[in-house]
Amino acid sequence: MTIDVNAFQTDFRNWYQTHKRDLPWRRDQEPYHVWLSEIMLQQTRVDTVIPYYEKFLKLFPTVQDLANAPEDQLMKAWEGLGYYSRARNLQKAARQIVQDYNGEWPTTAKELQNLAGVGPYTAAAIASISFNEKIPAIDGNAFRVFSRLFEIKADIADPKSRQVFAAAILPLMPDAAPGDFNQAVMDLGSMIATPKEPDIAHDPLRKYSLSYADGTWMDYPVKTKQKKPKPVSLVGIVIQNESGAFLLQRRDHKGVLADLFTFPLLAETEPLDAAAQGRLIQAEFKESYNLMLADLKPLGGKPVRHTFTHLKWTIDLWTAQLPSDADLSYFPGEWVAPSESDRFPVPTVQKKMMKRYLATVS
DNA sequence: CACTCGTGGAT
DNA sequence: TATCCAAGAGT
CATH class of the missing domain: 3.90.79.10 (Nucleoside Triphosphate Pyrophosphohydrolase)
Structure with a gap:
């Protein structure tokens, strides 16, 4: 697989600058804002998160406010968002920042993963967006976008597949604004390279896509079926x-x-x-x-x-x-x-x- | 590593 | 109604 990385980055960056979504957590690169939004967005749609995010920032403007919040007020603010352990881990992590890190956010993905509720995806997202670390944030969008680009057949339900994708994505990332690259993948995955009926004609990466060329995009990503409830x-x-x-x-x-x-x-x-x-x-x-x-x-x-x-x-x-x-x-x-x-x-x-x-x- | 842990929108 | 699934992490 030979790909013109410079051309790829230019096409992708141009598309993102024109089409990127205006979202509340993109107003700045404050790690508190990025972190809060990433936790809320885990397995949760953007439209669902927005009102919760705005409410949380009014209620808890700083990480110190969140660390000091009464538990019932915190849970009440999270009510209806689901996966409630996220809310409890949110406060645990806020207290880690205040107490263990003296209010100073760690700046690398490796360190960020020490925070409660912050796994490999979220750590990479914060590190790249807030601290310009060149590390791929691999979520469902990234799995879908890059499995289709390169016809990667690794089962995305298998944790070991993450490194396969990381190895494929990292060489494509720019040194400048790696956070924009990661967010561009998310916008592309949610607006163009969707699970069903991707808008191939408007995909800025279509000329690099093996699965589009082969007509096999429907076969990706490979994912074992989940069990019935x-x-x-x-x-x-x-x-x-x-x-x-x-x-x-x-x-x-x-x-x-x-x-x-x-x-x-x-x-x-x-x-x-x-x-x-x-x-x-x-x-x-x-x-x-x-x-x-x-x-x-x-x-x-x-x-x-x-x-x-x-x-x-x-x-x-x-x-x-x-x-x-x-x-x-x-x-x-x-x-x-x-x-x-x-x-x-x-x-x-x-x-x-x-x-x-x-x-x-x- | 397979399982647990919510909700709501799309099809 | 059934199924998938959306910016995953903890155990």
């Missing part, structure tokens, strides 16, 4: 006291939706009929929480469905009553009045359950 049946219990407050449960610090608040959820080892669900709920509340629910009954209607990357939840909703003076010593959660329900970070599935409940009882 595992079906899980659950019951969700909408419990209210005599003043109408809801009993919300703080989920375990580990696992799915860690630390967030939902109606109490119980997983069934296998799908149960209504009678068995009722017995499960009463037994679990008695044995685990020492609580006796009153007036327990199915809400009725279709179950609430929610699909994660690896799980497919089917939730049958129930309703019950519990006095406000019930002893919650063994229950990880608290009463939440409808008026103050937005003080707690809740995942999307909780919003779905609440919406279904309110629609059914009204």
Whole structure:
């Protein structure tokens, strides 16, 4: 594979200067801004991230503000964005910067990877954009763009493939503005060299592309298929006291939706009929929480469905009553009045359950 | 290293 | 509805 690197860089740079997107985190090269945006953009679309990014910068203008933020305020600001461990790692890393690095950002990708939540991609992105390190930032766009350019058949789901791509990309990077090169790859991948139906006619790199020449671009990137989400049946219990407050449960610090608040959820080892669900709920509340629910009954209607990357939840909703003076010593959660329900970070599935409940009882 | 960890848009 | 997948990282 012989390629005129100078011509390639010129074509690519010219295209980027004309077509690059105007994004909030491109207003400067502040590592705090670049880092925050890169964490939010992990597995998340630009349009989704923008409002969260703007809100975060208003709430936490500096890395010191983020390091000092109350956890619930942080999680609340992240609510709905998904992959919530990113938010916890965000604050861990902010505290690393303030305490371990005395507020001075490390300037190399190698050092940046010591920060919580910063892996090889994010470290390379920050190092190249903020500190002009010549290192390829290899994300899904880069895998797609360069596998098609050079017909690279390494499986991108295999971590070992990263070095194959790095070796192919590095010789193409310019000494000046390597961060622009990496961002150009992302813009090209999201606007032109898309997964389905790439706009080949407007691709500034089309004359360098082996797969375009061979008509094989649909075969790239090579990626092993992901498994189907595992079906899980659950019951969700909408419990209210005599003043109408809801009993919300703080989920375990580990696992799915860690630390967030939902109606109490119980997983069934296998799908149960209504009678068995009722017995499960009463037994679990008695044995685990020492609580006796009153007036327990199915809400009725279709179950609430929610699909994660690896799980497919089917939730049958129930309703019950519990006095406000019930002893919650063994229950990880608290009463939440409808008026103050937005003080707690809740995942999307909780919003779905609440919406279904309110629609059914009204 | 295979698995875990969310959400919403596109098709 | 089913599937893919979007600027991945931690374990």
